[in-house]
Amino acid sequence: MRTREEVDATLQIAKLNAAELLPAVHCLGFGPGAGAAAGDFCLLELEPALCQQLEAGHSLVIRGDKDEQAVLCSKDKTYDLKIADTSNMLLFIPGCKTPDQLKAEETHCNIIHTEIFGFSNNYWELRRCRPKLKKLKKLLMEDAYEGPDSQKEKDSNHSKYTTEDLLNQIQASEEEIMAQLQVLNACEIEGEAYFELSADKICRATAQMLLQNAVKFNLAEFQEVWQQSVPEGMITMLDQLKGLALVDRQSRPEIIFLLKVDDLPEDNQERFNSLFSIREKWTEEDIAPYIQDLCGEKQTIGTLLTKYSRSSIQNGVKVYNSRRPIS
16 A cells, blocks of 8 residues: 555656645556456447436447447447557546546545456447448348238248347347338238338339349330239329339430349448449439448438549439449
């Protein structure tokens, strides 16, 4: 145990003026458990909002299979997990008081003997990322539900995925997964919700059925067949096909072909490479449905286009092409 005289002597050797320091002195010592390896402890750097969630009793979950990079999920957000090394050793000191706490207590000149519980040379840092949802559709399509009277359902030995199964296998927060299930038009078997038919979704599904059987379709002929294929009273419109099909108005005759946003890469650069390999120049109206899902909290379609493409004017219309050669 150090005495006040020993502390004052140390300050003199270090040429520090005691009057410029707080009166309380922490004397650190390694406790019995401090001999553990640095890898036995993990530090996690959290933004204030996540700290508040933990303090309120909510959980944070780390998700990812062995071949996937781990992510951390709160109730509604997903974060990349990365190790950050530090040149300074980080000490774990339970009950250690900060200078602000010492000032608030108006502590007089005294010595606080503090035990070091452990140490680490790195910590985990979080970075907000888009949820990795591509796997969700793949899992659901493995054994699609065909209704209670389907012979396939009667003969099937495979159980469908529960919400808990999806939470364990998809690298996304619960709210992000549930939102994507709605996007995919998934439904809960024997759930409590009732559904009514959506004209736009029926028109869109009918168009997909027609287009998937043809590489390219004469636009005028397609629109005629499409309108005849939907229930009476429903009106087909090309706006219903955003992110599903692409119209080529430069060809003669004009054509339409299937191009689903779900089939495109999740990575930003790979997504743009894929789009520019399909079409050299895009208008913002045409490309927007295929990059909308890449927009983060502070990203817009405009910022993505600025970063990954260059613009020019063609026949009075602004178009975008790749910033790099596309092989």
